[in-house]
Amino acid sequence: MIGIYVVWLKLLDRSRLISILLLGSFAAVVSTVVHQIGTTMVLWENKISLIPMIGPVFPFDYTVAPILVMLTYQYTDTWLKFYKGTLISGAVYCFGILPMFQAIGASQLHHNWSFAVLFIAYTACSLAVRYIILSLIRIMNSYQGQSIRSDIFRPVVQPSAKPIPNPRDGQE
Numbered sequence: 001m002i003g004i005y006v007v008w009l010k011l012l013d014r015s016r017l018i019s020i021l022l023l024g025s026f027a028a029v030v031s032t033v034v035h036q037i038g039t040t041m042v043l044w045e046n047k048i049s050l051i052p053m054i055g056p057v058f059p060f061d062y063t064v065a066p067i068l069v070m071l072t073y074q075y076t077d078t079w080l081k082f083y084k085g086t087l088i089s090g091a092v093y094c095f096g097i098l099p100m101f102q103a104i105g106a107s108q109l110h111h112n113w114s115f116a117v118l119f120i121a122y123t124a125c126s127l128a129v130r131y132i133i134l135s136l137i138r139i140m141n142s143y144q145g146q147s148i149r150s151d152i153f154r155p156v157v158q159p160s161a162k163p164i165p166n167p168r169d170g171q172e
Contacts, residue, residue, distance in 0.1 A: 001063055008067045013074050023073050023133045027066040030125045035061050043113045047105055068093055069126050073133075086126040094119035 013020065038044050072085040094115045101107045109115075 004063060004067055008071065011071060011074070016074065019133060019137065020070050020074055022136070023129055024066040024070040026129045026132055027069040027126070028062050030129055031061040031065045034121055034125060038113075042110055044107055044109045046107045064097055065093060065122065069129060072126065073130060079130075082130055083123075083127065086123050090119050090122040090126070094122055 039046070068089040069086075072082060072089045076082040076085045098107070098115055098118065102109065
């Protein structure tokens, strides 16, 4: 768990820190709600609690899923790229990390519940969280009387240019 935080901190785009952390916070809330619903419906159970006072949801809901969503958000600038990135990060999470947690006995799926259904839920929640964040940024910018900065939604790429010579230089 510490390793994923170290990797995330090394990869974090600090120029977009606020929007990335806000997205991660929403992702953690959504993940926690979905996790609690699944636990209450006995679709899965967690057997190991890393921190006794917090409960067994910590590694799933507050670490792995939000960090994957934040990294996907950080490295994509369009809805299509975010969707493709979400499919990749969802596959890593639902078909790699969650089965690993099940293999070590940290969690268990019940009632023929599958990782494929969790993959669909992960994808839908990730898309919803990005939509909420972009909507909030639009609202904030319109409230402040600003136009929407294009670099929030996609990076601004400008070609390098040769300096324009000043006619007064060298003509004295």
